[in-house]
Amino acid sequence: xxxxxxxxxxxxxxxxxxxxxxxxxxxxxxxxxxxxxxxxxxxxxxxxxxxxxxxxxxxxxxxxxxxxxxxxxxxxxxxxxxxxxxxxxxxxxxxxxxxxxxxxxxxxxxxxxxxxxxxxxxxxxxxxxxxxxxxxxxxxxxxxxxxxxxxxxxxxxxxxxxxxxxxxxxxxxxxxxxxxxxxxxxxxxxxxxxxxxxxxxxxxxxxxxxxxxxxxxxxxxxxxxxxxxxxxxx
Amino acid sequence: xxxxxxxxxxxxxxxxxxxxxxxxxxxxxxxxxxxxxxxxxxxxxxxxxxxxxxxxxxxxxxxxxxxxxxxxxxxxxxxxxxxxxxxxxxxxxxxxxxxxxxxxxxxxxxxxxxxxxxxxxxxxxxxxxxxxxxxxxxxxxxxxxxxxxxxxxxxxxxxxxxxxxxxxxxxxxxxxxxxxxxxxxxxxxxxxxxxxxxxxxxxxxxxxxxxxxxxxxxxxxxxxxxxxxxxxxxxxxxxxxxxxxxxxxxxxxxxxxxxxxxxxxxxxxxxxxxxxxxxxxxxxxxxxxxxxxxxxxxxxxxxxxxxxxxxxxxxxxxxxxxxxxxxxxxxxxxxxxxxxxxxxxxxxxxxxxxxxxxxxxxxxxxxxxxxxxxxxxxxxxxxxxxxxxxxxxxxxxxxxxxxxxxxxxxxxxxxxxxxxxxxxxxxxxxxxxxxxxxxxxxxxxxxxxxxxxxxxxxxxxxxxxxxxxxxxxxxxxxxxxxxxxxxxxxxxxxx
Ligand code: HEM
Numbered sequence: 001x002x003x004x005x006x007x008x009x010x011x012x013x014x015x016x017x018x019x020x021x022x023x024x025x026x027x028x029x030x031x032x033x034x035x036x037x038x039x040x041x042x043x044x045x046x047x048x049x050x051x052x053x054x055x056x057x058x059x060x061x062x063x064x065x066x067x068x069x070x071x072x073x074x075x076x077x078x079x080x081x082x083x084x085x086x087x088x089x090x091x092x093x094x095x096x097x098x099x100x101x102x103x104x105x106x107x108x109x110x111x112x113x114x115x116x117x118x119x120x121x122x123x124x125x126x127x128x129x130x131x132x133x134x135x136x137x138x139x140x141x142x143x144x145x146x147x148x149x150x151x152x153x154x155x156x157x158x159x160x161x162x163x164x165x166x167x168x169x170x171x172x173x174x175x176x177x178x179x180x181x182x183x184x185x186x187x188x189x190x191x192x193x194x195x196x197x198x199x200x201x202x203x204x205x206x207x208x209x210x211x212x213x214x215x216x217x218x219x220x221x222x223x224x225x226x227x228x229x230x231x232x233x234x
Numbered sequence: 235x236x237x238x239x240x241x242x243x244x245x246x247x248x249x250x251x252x253x254x255x256x257x258x259x260x261x262x263x264x265x266x267x268x269x270x271x272x273x274x275x276x277x278x279x280x281x282x283x284x285x286x287x288x289x290x291x292x293x294x295x296x297x298x299x300x301x302x303x304x305x306x307x308x309x310x311x312x313x314x315x316x317x318x319x320x321x322x323x324x325x326x327x328x329x330x331x332x333x334x335x336x337x338x339x340x341x342x343x344x345x346x347x348x349x350x351x352x353x354x355x356x357x358x359x360x361x362x363x364x365x366x367x368x369x370x371x372x373x374x375x376x377x378x379x380x381x382x383x384x385x386x387x388x389x390x391x392x393x394x395x396x397x398x399x400x401x402x403x404x405x406x407x408x409x410x411x412x413x414x415x416x417x418x419x420x421x422x423x424x425x426x427x428x429x430x431x432x433x434x435x436x437x438x439x440x441x442x443x444x445x446x447x448x449x450x451x452x453x454x455x456x457x458x459x460x461x462x463x464x465x466x467x468x469x470x471x472x473x474x475x476x477x478x479x480x481x482x483x484x485x486x487x488x489x490x491x492x493x494x495x496x497x498x499x500x501x502x503x504x505x506x507x508x509x510x511x512x513x514x515x516x517x518x519x520x521x522x523x524x525x526x527x528x529x530x531x532x533x534x535x536x537x538x539x540x541x542x543x544x545x546x547x548x549x550x551x552x553x554x555x556x557x558x559x560x561x562x563x564x565x566x567x568x569x570x571x572x573x574x575x576x577x578x579x580x581x582x583x584x585x586x587x588x589x590x591x592x593x594x595x596x597x598x599x600x601x602x603x604x605x606x607x608x609x610x611x612x613x614x615x616x617x618x619x620x621x622x623x624x625x626x627x628x629x630x631x632x633x634x635x636x637x638x639x640x641x642x643x644x645x646x647x648x649x650x651x652x653x654x655x656x657x658x659x660x661x662x663x664x665x666x667x668x669x670x671x672x673x674x675x676x677x678x679x680x681x682x683x684x685x686x687x688x689x690x691x692x693x694x695x696x697x698x699x700x701x702x703x704x705x706x707x708x709x710x711x712x713x714x715x716x717x718x719x720x721x722x723x724x725x726x727x728x729x
Contacts, residue, residue, distance in 0.1 A: 029251075029610070030470055030471070030472075032247060032331070032332065032402075032406070033406060033408075033466055033469035033470050033475065033476060034476070035406070035407070035475055035476055035478075035479040035482065036474075036477050036535075037479055037480075038477050038481075038534070039480060040480040048484070051519075051520065051522060051523055052520070052523075054519075055520050058512070058515070058516050059509075059512055062508070062512040062515070062572075063508070064507060064512065066509050067507065067509075068507050069507065070507055070508050070509065072508055073508040073509075073511070073572070
């Protein structure tokens with residue numbers, strides 16, 4: 001365009017021109033751009049392919065085992081590539097934040113309204129029954145630690161298995177309670193077993209506790225040796 | 235003078251051009267003009283953020299100017315206000331010219347431009363009032379977003395309409411990029427909004443979506459538009475064909491394939507699955523292929539015409555932009571490497587790189603488009619060569635001060651932070667002079683922008699007197715002379 005043809009700024013003085021010179025700019029500009037056809041050197045194409053190869057190698061070498069929880073791009077000697085499982089006591093304390101308003105931080109509940117979790121036979125006793133209470137909630141008369149309560153607890157089944165197992169493990173090992181942890185697999189099993197059921201009544205709960213679990217996979221008698229399953233890192 | 239063969243003027247082409255330029259004038263001038271206003275606002279917001287980082291008490295009493303808000307305003311107005319409007323104007327004008335069709339839906343596009351600006355004002359006000367979403371690059375409150383998205387839909391429609399009605403047989407490289415942008419950008423915005431502010435995913439996946447978008451808004455929106463402008467302007471101004479069609483192809487497709495993956499390099503060291511970050515690193519490294527390819531193509535086209543840089547404002551900005559495209563992309567690819575990130579991640583270095591790319595590559599190419607386009611759209615020449623020179627040198631000097639200060643400070647900062655024996659506050663103190671230097675660089679950049687704005691206002695207001703020949707950089711033209719002349723003749727008339 002003009003920008004080249006006007007190499008010579010011949011007129012330093014502006015010229016008064018009462019009428020616009022119509023479309024000056026469009027007239028003087030160069031043709032619309034066109035494509036040249038210089039070939040691409042073969043050596044250049046080869047270099048591009050080599051770069052691709054290098055990229056592929058890098059991707060494989062630093063792929064971090066291609067797992068969702070592989071946080072290190074290379075395995076480090078002695079450290080598993082996946083993050084260590086989360087301590088259920090830590091997670092459990094976090095989840096317990098949802099229970100505090102009723103059962104209190106002390107786990108003692110509120111006399112006459114909210115039953116205690118400390119020294120409660122429901123907490124320390126059959127794990128399968130405990131999981132069932134939490135998943136479905138409970139309503140009506142309930143005797144805890146010798147006192148009668150008649151109230152209602154909502155169901156917690158929207159929580160994940162891992163969280164339920166953790167909070168139960170936590171309440172079973174706090175405020176002087178000393179009972180073994182609740183495995184995630186048990187929560188999964190009870191959830192399946194009680195699917196479709198509504199909230200518990202004391203009587204129905206006793207009945208449920210008396211029956212053997214439907215699936216052999218869910219141990220009714222607590223296997224004391226079972227350690228809490230490693231919680232997958234989210 | 236130059237031994238350039240002047241190609242014969244093809245008359246139908248000239249007529250088409252006059253037709254096209256006449257039809258697109260109001261729309262393009264609206265988009266470009268408001269983009270410059272937003273550039274000024276973004277620069278002022280950037281300056282306030284910058285000053286706050288070395289003198290925290292500055293404007294400390296004003297809640298709505300706290301760093302968190304004004305920084306978000308800076309980035310959003312820079313990318314959507316300046317970037318969005320300048321790029322959309324460029325897109326529409328280039329597409330109309332290359333298809334040789336009149337700009338369709340002019341009234342719709344005008345309304346769209348106004349609505350987009352209203353959306354920007356409301357979004358900015360929302361962020362200043364503390365309603366930022368907290369998702370970087372998508373800080374505007376959700377209720378402002380439709381005002382930005384709908385006008386863009388108009389642009390997409392207009393772009394496709396032009397392409398399908400095109401008179402020219404050949405599709406030029408710039409058009410590939412422009413078509414690609416109109417396809418990519420809506421997908422990017424909508425899926426990123428869905429995955430972040432609308433909560434389709436959460437946790438780590440949200441962070442990935444956020445940075446996938448944050449990087450792509452630069453890489454798949456600003457960059458292709460910038461490259462399209464360079465592919466148009468360089469051959470156009472020097473009157474030679476682009477070096478190689480084959481390289482254009484290679485550059486376009488490798489860019490399209492690799493850029494999209496690079497976003498996660500922003501999250502190195504974060505709690506992401508390692509392979510997602512490695513993918514980002516590899517995507518970034520593979521960007522060497524398009525960058526070198528496009529670099530060769532532009533450089534080989536320019537070869538033998540470098541002397542024109544002395545006189546042509548358009549060419550000067552365009553060549554500066556495309557050279558810094560190569561440099562800043564090299565810098566970015568290397569910056570993605572984990573070993574590099576160990577030092578520079580979460581330091582001022584990143585900010586240095588961002589501004590090198592945005593103010594060294596994208597912005598100059600948009601300026602070049604305006605320097606080339608405005609005289610054609612307005613049938614008037616730029617009033618002042620001096621203001622163009624001020625604009626150019628302020629851009630170069632301000633940008634270099636900013637970028638070198640930030641990159642150097644960032645490297646030192648990173649090295650010190652890796653040494654646990656150095657107290658953190660000492661490192662902060664070390665960076666203060668460099669942060670002040672950035673403010674200086676920013677002030678120089680703002681000066682250049684204001685010079686451009688003055689020239690721009692002059693060219694869009696009709697004047698009785700105008701230069702007859704294009705305003706080249708080596709002339710002594712100043713608009714005051716035009717004003718004097720105008721006065722003289724008025725006096726002469728009344729006498
Ligand atoms: C007068 C000119 C400018 C000044 C003084 C300035 C200053 C700043 C400051 C202080 C920050 C925040 C840095 C931090 O958080 O540590 C920033 C961020 C940013 N600026 Fe600018 N800026 C200017 C122009 C621009 C322009 C024109 C663009 C784009 C077209 C731009 C793009 C960005 C981006 C993308 C970020 C965010 C970087 C990130 O999060 O990694 N800036 N700028």
